[in-house]
Amino acid sequence: MWPFLRPGQKILVKKSIGPDFKPGDLALYRASGQLLCHRLLRKEKQANNWIFYCRPDTSGGSDPVSENMVEGKVVAVLSGNKMVNLETPFARLRAITVLLLLAPITAALERIYKKIKGI
Numbered sequence: 553m554w555p556f557l558r559p560g561q562k563i564l565v566k567k568s569i570g571p572d573f574k575p576g577d578l579a580l581y582r583a584s585g586q587l588l589c590h591r592l593l594r595k596e597k598q599a600n601n602w603i604f605y606c607r608p609d610t611s612g613g614s615d616p617v618s619e620n621m622v623e624g625k626v627v628a629v630l631s632g633n634k635m636v637n638l639e640t641p642f643a644r645l646r647a648i649t650v651l652l653l654l655a656p657i658t659a660a661l662e663r664i665y666k667k668i669k670g671i
Contacts, residue, residue, distance in 0.1 A: 556591075556609055556650060557629065563589065564628035564635075570595060570602030570619050576647030578626035578638070579606050581617050589626060590615070591651060609650060610658045 556578075557563070565580050573579065577592045581604075590606035593614050597603075602619040629636045637643060665671075 557589065558631070560631070562630040563626045564630065565624040566627045568622070568625040570597070570604075573602075573604065573625060574644070576644065576651045578647075579604055579617065580623045580626060581606070581621045582623065583615070583617065583621060587623070590617075591647070593651065609654065610662050 563578075563580070573592050573595055575592055575594055578589055579592050580587065580589050582588070588606075590608050593605045593607060595602055595604045604617040604619070604622065605614040606617050607614045627637070627639050629638065638647070
């Protein structure tokens, strides 16, 4: 989840269910044998299961994630002796800003970089 999360930072995760998640939240989930932390774009209810559409901040696509794959919601980031609570009004505003503005810009720059490098 770089640039939002940096190497060495730890996260505090709260076991959460579908209604607890809002766009911009960070979801921790298991996919393809890996533990991933991505930003929630949107969610929808299908039958009796929530489907979350998540993506890293540096990607333009989104992955559908079934509720049963979700471990929980990131509620705080620990960096050294400092803890940043992600459930404050300011943190919500920052999450929405990243979701709406910074993530698409970063994703576009990544696509341009890959095109230039021939990746």
